[in-house]
Amino acid sequence: MITPQEHEYSVMGGANRAKVGRLLSFAASAISGALVFMLLAAVDLAKEFGWNANVPPTLMSLLGAGAVFGFLYWLLNKWAWKWPGISFVLNVPDISGNWDCVGKTLDSEGPTKYDWQAEVTIVQSWDRLRIRLSTQTSGSSSISAALAHDSVDGFVLLYHYRNDPKVGAVGLASHTGCSVMTIAKDLQSASGDYFNGRGRMSFGTMNWTKRN
Template identity: 75%
Template sequence: MVAPQDHEYLVMGGANRAGVGRLLSFAASVISGGLVFGILYAIDLAEQLGWNVNAPPTLLSLVGAGAVFGILYWVLNKWAWRWPGIGTFLKVPDISGTWDCQGKTLAPDGSTKFDWQAEVTIVQCWDKLRIRLATKTSGSSSISAALAHDSVDGFVLLYHYRNDPRPEAVELKPHTGCAVITIAKDLKSADGEYFNGRGRMTFGTMTWTKRN
């Protein structure tokens, strides 16, 4: 089994990531130019005062456009995408954190076969995501995902996952499945459906509640 890891995710209706990259590149060029000008101006002023000051190439490379772009992207990816204003522009909801899940496995006639509970942990930054759902008998991790803005209901999360039973659950088999979750506008509750493929041909519903 491949170890689960964070993966890229699609944002439907959000800001184009290539466009955001171009904006960051422009900002990096402007900031870098300003920093280089400031350093050279400071050196020139120091020389006028009779100080022997040199700017090593390493210093100028640290404020080059490439280095500034890397810093800006790192800040955006880790924190800035959540900030008011920037988050609104990017249209990426912050769904990270821990959610309590109440699930139902359904029969073909729509009746409940059994209830189950789980803990959902979502790790998210601007360009990567991971959804981990853990029950008493198994755990699943997302393989791919997409977030779509719904002007009426809030946001829709679609993800594909792989489920692996715990060693003691010998009656269960590894399998893959898909889930479609509608997340409320306040990002505190969600509900949706799931279905599993070969290995466990089941389907049902889930209700998520965000922990404070």
């Protein structure tokens, strides 16, 4: 089995990532040019004072546009996308963290077949995401996901997952499924539905509460 890991996700209603990449390229070029100019000006000034100043090639490469772009992208992807001003422009909600889940599996007539509880862990950066749901008997990890803005309710999280039973779980089989969760505007609660396919034909509801 492939080890689950963070995957790319789409944001419907958010900033276009290609456009953001182009803006980062322009910013990297400008910053790189400014840094090189200041470095060379400092070297010229040092020579006027009679100091023997040389610029190592390694330092020049660190100030190149490619290196600056890599640093800016790393900063944006890791932290800056959550900063208030930048997050407003990117329009990407931060749903990372731990959530308590209360679920209900329903039968075809509507009544509850059984209740269950789980812990949901969401790992998120600007361009990657992973949703891990763990119960006493099984665990699921997202395979693909999308976030959409809902002008009334907040945000909608759609994700496709693979579920595998834990060792010793009887009567359970690996399966895939999908879930649609509506996340409140304050990002502290969510509710929605899940649907399982081949391997466990079941469906139900989930309610998540963010841990503080």
